[in-house]
Amino acid sequence: MMSYLTPLQIASWFGRINHNTEQCSVSAHLYIEFDHSTLDIVQLKKALIRLYDLHEILRLSLTKIGEPCILNKKNIFLSIDDISTFTLEEKQEFLWHKRQEWSNQQLNLEDGQTAKFSLTKIDENYFRLHIDTDMIAIDPSSCRILLEDLAYLYNNTHIDPSSRPSFIQWRQFLLRDSHIQQLRKRDELWWKDRLSFIAPAPSIPFSNNKNTIKTHRLSHSISRENLLALRDIAKTMRISLSNFVLGLFAFNIFSFTKNRIFRLNIPFFWREPIVENIQNSIGDFANFSILNVDLSQEISLSVFLNLIEEQMVELIEHRHYDGVNIMRDLSRLNGRVETSPIVFTSAINLEERNLFSKNIQTVLGTPVWMISQGPGVALDAQVAIFNDELFINWDIRLDMLPFFWIYDCFNSFIDLLKRVIKSPSLLQNKIDEINSPLLNHPVKETPLNSLQKAYILGRDTTLPLGGVAMQEFREYEGTISSSGKLKKRLFSMVKSHPCLRTYINPQNNTQFVNDELHLNLKEYNLISLKKEIALELIQSYKKEYSHDLFSFKYSPWDLSFFYLSDNTLIIFARFDALIVDGRSIAQLMFELFSDVEVNIAKNIKKIQVENNQERQLDRNYWLDKLKDITKPLVLPHQPLKQVTKTIFNRKTILIPKEIFKSISIIGAKQGLSNNSLIMSIILDILTHWLQQDIYVAVPVLPLYSDELSNKSSFIIIKWSNSTETFLNKAITLQEDILEGLQHLRFSGVDLTRYLLVKIQCSPVLPIVITNGLSWATLPIDSGFELTDGLTQTPQIGLDLRFTYSSQKDLLFHIDFVNNFVSEEQIEYILLNFKSISEQIYRHQSLDFTISNYKEEDISKNLLSIESITLLLRDVMDISPSVEINAFTEIVQLGLSIQDLKLLCQEINKQYDIAVSPKQLLSCKTVNDFIVLISTYLV
Helix, strand or coil: CCCCCCHHHHHHHHHHHCCCCCCCCCCCEEEEEEEECCCCHHHHHHHHHHHHHHCHHHHEEECCCCCEEECCCCCCCEEEEECCCCCHHHHHHHHHHHHHHHHCCCCCHHHCCCEEEEEEEEECCEEEEEEEEECCCCCHHHHHHHHHHHHHHHHCCCCCHHHCCCHHHHHHHHHHCHHHHHHHHHHHHHHHHHHHHCCCCCCCCCCCCCCCCCEEEEEEEECHHHHHHHHHHHHHCCCCHHHHHHHHHHHHHHHHHCCCEEEEEEEECCCCCCCCCHHHCCCCCCEEEEEEEECCCCCEHHHHHHHHHHHHHHHHHCCCCCHHHHHHHHHHHHCCCCCCCEEEEEECCCCCCCCCCHHHHHHCCEEEEEEEECCCCCEEEEEEEECCEEEEEEEEECCCCCHHHHHHHHHHHHHHHHHHHHCHHHHHCEHHHCCCCCCCCCCCCEECCHHHHHHHHCCCCCCCCCCCCCEEEEEEEEEHHHHHHHHHHHHHHHHHCHHHHEEEECCCCEEEECCCCCCCEEEEECCCCCHHHHHHHHHHHHHHHCCCCCCCCCCCEEEEEEECCCCEEEEEEEEECCCCCHHHHHHHHHHHHCCCCCCCCCCCCCCCCCCHHHHHHHHHHHHHHCCCCCCCCCCCCCCHHHCCCCCEEEEEEEECHHHHHHHHHHHHHCCCCHHHHHHHHHHHHHHHHHCCCEEEEEEECCCCCCCCCCCCEEEEEEECCCCCCHHHHHHHHHHHHHHHCCCCCCCCHHHHHHHHHHHCCCCCCCEEEEEECCCCCCCHHHCCEEEEEEEECCCCCEEEEEEECCCCCEEEEEEEECCCCCHHHHHHHHHHHHHHHHHHHHHCCCCCCCCCCCHHHHHHHCCCHHHHHHHHHHHHCCCCCCCCCCCCEHHHHCCCHHHHHHHHHHHHHHHCCCCCHHHHHCCCEHHHHHHHHHHHHC
16 A cells, blocks of 8 residues: 555546636646558567566555555556558558547546556568556656666566565655655755745646647757767856756746746756665656746846746756645745746756656667647747757647747747857857847948828727738738749848838837848748648638737848648738838749849839929818718718727638629720729729728829839729719719829828818728739749738728639629628628629620619629539538638539539529539539529629
8 A cells, every 4th residue: 555645646536526617627748659661560568567566566556535555456557550452641640549538548547557558560671669647656767667678578588576675665764764754854844945936837828728638749859969069168167068058948938938937847857866866767746946037137037047047956956845835835925826828848967867767769760759748738849969969859739839830939939059169159149139039230221201191100909990900911822832833932032122022110210221131921831730730720810910910120021931741731811011011022932932133123213302392282182072971981881999909801702703794894985994894893892881981091103113112102083872874973083083093192191181270070081992913923823822921901891802713704892890890791792793794794884783682682692702602511521620711612512413412502592503523523613603503693
């Protein structure tokens, strides 16, 4: 009978039975996989029997109320799975599910299951050994001994039991040792004197998903050469390598949490040498201490690292008071449950140097997966020496931490280690300077223009529809094989285009171009995740990413590459309009995905000298033009005070190129450009919707520029709610636009200020219509498709924009503020635009009618990407986590013959047409569905 559990064993047991709403129950366990070409099952079973004879703690049992005992019988849990006859896809699926199950399981301690073993036969010469150990009986340091003994007993019949003393005996001696008890009392007083000075837990961005335990692993190896360099740097500073890496880790956590004072959980596995050969035994020798991290002073990183070294020496000296008791005392003091969710575990200082010996790897195989869990632990960062390299492994609870936040944090830590190895002088920098970009400031910075200043002001959350940046987000999809070429092009683009090296100084309202080349690129390797899980994470991340405000630490643009398991590469691109306008963004994306070297026109730049007289003439023109605007534009929207956060959404409709080409010819015969025709249709719909004369902002751009930048402005155009013919109003609109382009010396912010004073209402221009027909589109042979996008603008409720797809279909996007206008109202505009386009195409005339739809019928009848997507999901029962866009291939969604028939029935019923299954089968993408159905509707 085992008299007492250690405090940490008790805490681990409570973690297993914890079922509160804030945190799922979880066991403290370590799971490892080894791959081997040959493993004899009979020999492995014999080795396990000998192993259980050698270590009685493997027979530890805990009752439902936590009472421990050592079972007389040996319950050896070994299962065999033979998947050698499976297909490659079935094998991958089986191994993935097994890894997920074992990474998150709880062993049955009531039945003495302190360890669990399994062998998967993958092929004749390919085996995977699965080993899971519960830390209540086998801590991580003991797991290494267990593996070493297992490897030895696989080839040998005996190990002297006297060389493996009982953990239980050691524990009992420890509790009776008077010297140890004196040290314990001393350390208890030492810690209680310091309780009120223990730092708070770091304020990490906890995830909202508390229902299912999800553990993930991030790992990286630093070469032997770089490891030796790191060791030399630490040695020069008279700091142990373990504490050196710990200090850099603590600094990295500060960089991401912005907490200058916080605590870390530091485990150690010291075995008091009160029993001979105790270093060869297995059990729960683990304890932990609490490290205060203090970066509140203006000190260098080297000074900070030395302070960490000094504190760690102190903590080890006072290790005899258990960490569990320290946290319990702290909870009593503060009147709440205190936790330490970030753990740093070091196995760098092992006598054997390497985490797994050559004998373990020869007998059991190559370790391919290792992951641990622990109650209340969100992140366990581990460092060790493996095969003479520095092995860095982070075990992450994705039910507690946002995936991409911790992924960035991990990559930042690896980058910091590499930067220190490359430039040890970095350690002499002040803490706040370590992550600051090294900028070559020009002698003179350039003032921001009035529109740029307005964009910065728009970030203010106190403004109506504020708290956002004027920025554009785009999403593309292609193949991983293109990534190297894309990164090379991106580097060339940063070098060629000053806009990608432009930095904003909001304090001084200035900007400057930095000579240093910096790729604002993040890469996320999600290949180890199932595609549907990866897509779910990406979609969740996109909601935040597409709305995030850029920091001005770097040039305000960035790209993110997501590598998926099926060779898919998803790219997020985001640009702030402080440095580039919409046309420039389109040009940059064309260059990124094009094989052709693009030469930007650098001539025909008109240098306009500010002329007060000409500005006054333009001012007079606009004051006269806008004199009849005396009241704000009234939209059927929610009161602005109820729009607590400005969150944009996008809805899109596609007009097939056959239809758009035809109506363009019809407009041209009446003297209307494509831009004027489309804008006139949109304005007529808006007027019909609002039942009033309307005015909107229209962005305008100079025809030529010497470089890509943001030199845009905007003018204001009006549309009458009169009974005048559509054609006459459209011709007037075209004339107004051409005329307005001649008076740009008083435009943009000038017009906003004028209207703001005149009508005393904000926002004064809630609707914008943007023409992107002249913008570059992706080359058809680029191998990538534009799959999504979003543009947001401060103090704008509706941004209606039209562009071409790479196939020259017309894309009509509406970016709108959620809770400001309803989705039904947006769909009403899209539905009418589609209907009018079809009427013009069908009748070959600009005569059309605008329909009045009931809100409940709009979504049902709207032919759009969204409506077809909804049909596909309903008919094929596709999970919401699976992304579907205009260019999704139907075959990839798993379309069956039965699905095809049902889909055909639903389409014919909903749109009152008669397409055949054979016609649907010829459609490759969602976009093809829309084109096919459109031809029937017209």
